[in-house]
Amino acid sequence: MQFTALQIATLLKGQIQGDPEAKVSHVAKIEEAGDGSLSFVANPKYEEFLYTSKASVIIINDSLELTGPVNPTLIKVKDAYSSFAFLLEKYNEIISRSGKNGIEQPSFVSKTASIGKDVYVGAFAYIGENVMIGDRVQIYPGCYIGDNVVINEDSKVFPGAKIYNGCSLGSRVIIHAGSIIGADGFGFAPQKDGSYKKVPQIGNVIIEDDVEIGANTTIDRATMGATTIRKGVKLDNLIQIAHNVEIGENTVIAAQTGVSGSTKLGKNCVVGGQVGIVGHIQLADGTKVNAQSGLSKSTTAPNTALNGSPAFDYKSSLKSQAIFRNLPELQQRLLKLEETVQILTDMLKEKNGIEEK
Amino acid sequence: MQFTALQIATLLKGQIQGDPEAKVSHVAKIEEAGDGSLSFVANPKYEEFLYTSKASVIIINDSLELTGPVNPTLIKVKDAYSSFAFLLEKYNEIISRSGKNGIEQPSFVSKTASIGKDVYVGAFAYIGENVMIGDRVQIYPGCYIGDNVVINEDSKVFPGAKIYNGCSLGSRVIIHAGSIIGADGFGFAPQKDGSYKKVPQIGNVIIEDDVEIGANTTIDRATMGATTIRKGVKLDNLIQIAHNVEIGENTVIAAQTGVSGSTKLGKNCVVGGQVGIVGHIQLADGTKVNAQSGLSKSTTAPNTALNGSPAFDYKSSLKSQAIFRNLPELQQRLLKLEETVQILTDMLKEKNGIEEK
């Protein structure tokens, strides 16, 4: 798709300086933009790129005073960053919705399923018994929506995501490709002969509004009750959420982190990548966990920052890590001290006749 | 589905105290149970919840002596825990099998495939050439069963799991959604120009009876021979098992752990989450590995417990970790000691004319 500077300026209610017919076909960062690029400058530290940029069109703040000649066509707006973000959203909407409407064939939709208005169901998607799909939901090709699942309006389930029976998704939820919602929790009772017997996992997973879940992430159903992902939570790719976990509102978790069974994270927590959290603990609101940490204890004070495996207070942990690097030197100092003290001891023994300890 | 206290008591051969017509529609933990809940009390420490519970029906041990009035209908049995587990299993069977029978359309079943009795093949499942599917096997929608795969009776392959050609599954095996069995092992021969040449991976994966494998776990095929998952093994989600690995009978591994090529784990090992195990080592029977550990050496004594990255003896490792937290204090003590010894040295030098070392 191509757009002219004039079309963009009209959309943004901005003023054009340069050729209104300049055409753009893609967006780029100002430092990487070439012919056909639309870019923007909002941060003064990128202003220098304006004068050498090969972009075709650049959006700038109307408060910016140019200090030299500029080749690309400029569009002046009140807030260049917001205007650019607005364009990205519009563009993204066009891209992601284009042609994605209606029920593609072949797909499998149970007769007992209830499908809302303006829904997209891709080819090879499977919609089980008694499923309820809200208005404008998009189910991409190859998804599996198990029996009795509820998906509320404006949610998107990307290709090949699988939602086991009985789970529910709120409104505006995004599930990326390959994620598995509601597989059995990992529960086995050890038997006398060393084998294990499966503990039935008959709960479900409840995902509230405005949650986004990355690709190939797994969220297990509860043994009983629900594994719960609260409103506004953002989970990255390849994350493991075990049975009966609860993730509090607006908590954000980076890729490859694992949360063990029955643990509860508070609101607005920020958890780095590859973190491990043991089962049956609670993290207070606003807990911050550094990447690769291992948490084995609850936090009770809000906004605690943690680091390390096992994790403890963030700042103390950094100090210990710094000394860890210098352990060889520390050991050397200890050895030298032992020698010196031995010399002192020998001297005093000799001179003063100390008894051997 | 709704059940009455009478129906449940009949099934469990228990005695009713209260309203035999009390109705339940779901199960819940005693501390979370509300109207319509079926719950149980087996552990004396939960007995207190009996007297305030809003559950509709509660299963208790007939040996329990009540110390106050109870609102919910009670069902008295010999062993409340076993009875409840028995109900969960029955319930789970009903839920998971309801309507899951026969070959849904559209699906792809090769003419050369052999399909047992009472098999479920979901829509969009793919069954390749010469595949053998045993009786009562369930292949959920969107699964891929490659050429020459064998799946023995009563196994379940959940939606979207992929089994590459030539692999075999025992009886009563459960593979959860999105797991990949038999992709190529990671084998590449370095070339002189810095590039890598693929080493063909022509072995397979053999999964024995009663194994359960979680969601999005990957088990690579052997270079030659077989990657082998022995009887009764339980693997959690997002686990990586590399080529030619062998996991011994009844070994249990938690989520996000990785086992590198040709390593062999013994029987009855218990491995925590996010553990990494290097290639070409052996772990003795009953080895226990704490979460996030990194193993680079074999264990020969059975039942060894390990911790840390790199891992060593569990108890010693905990001691080192405790001191790690106090490294700043330890460093401080060392510094103070150096100062004191310097003072002593200076004094003795002065008084006794020690030569500089």
Added chain:
Amino acid sequence: MQFTALQIATLLKGQIQGDPEAKVSHVAKIEEAGDGSLSFVANPKYEEFLYTSKASVIIINDSLELTGPVNPTLIKVKDAYSSFAFLLEKYNEIISRSGKNGIEQPSFVSKTASIGKDVYVGAFAYIGENVMIGDRVQIYPGCYIGDNVVINEDSKVFPGAKIYNGCSLGSRVIIHAGSIIGADGFGFAPQKDGSYKKVPQIGNVIIEDDVEIGANTTIDRATMGATTIRKGVKLDNLIQIAHNVEIGENTVIAAQTGVSGSTKLGKNCVVGGQVGIVGHIQLADGTKVNAQSGLSKSTTAPNTALNGSPAFDYKSSLKSQAIFRNLPELQQRLLKLEETVQILTDMLKEKNGIEEK
């Protein structure tokens, strides 16, 4: 499939010693080979197995001088290892291509898609609008190829891999089952009320020639521009590559490693399993990273070896790790020294009247 020693010898231009009609149906390592096995001996340390092997046919170097009687039929060639590898490749080609040709039904191929010659599209595969598929490409069952994706000749996309709209694959690329290419990067702008707003991710993923990507790995699309996987890169299973990352030519990464946003790895790097690399750093060509390390800083010197979390110089890190194991002993030595110094101090105080410090 069965082959005779004669057929194999003819293919390899080797000389037969023994029965030319000896039949093999599979390959095996010399130490595990049984009846019907084809095996090889190239390394002198495996020569001993020749004299006891139950293999049916063994390939050996023609320079090898036998020191005893051998039961299996031998095929003598100039380079036994290369000949065996050549056979494996041939065998693998036969296995993996057999019958995999044409467009299986049902599948979904957009009218606007362009499909090359001798292409395989498996059942339940989805090919979106304007997709370009090169000659001899294999798209296995259940794959999703989004709108405007380009896949160049001789590439293979294994069952259930998902490629989001606008991404491109070079020639001879292999994508294993369940991998997700081009899901949205993890970008959210924090809002004043504690919630997050999605930052549109409108870039793509570019995968160059000869790349192999393991099972269930995720590679996110760029916010703007491209996440780039250069020529010859090999990625193992369950790896996370975040938005705008660049992986340099011939770099190899083991399973479960994660690379955060905008980080650039140089050429010929070797990264172990379960490594975490923070965002916005650069690793120089040839950087080597040990398993489970955590990198938070760029490397500028080529071929640097790193270890630990946080990672630093490999050899220094091993020293610190060794001392870590002995921290209890080190602490004990410090304690003993403190006691000795206290005794010395007391003695000197008493004898010489030192002032308390």
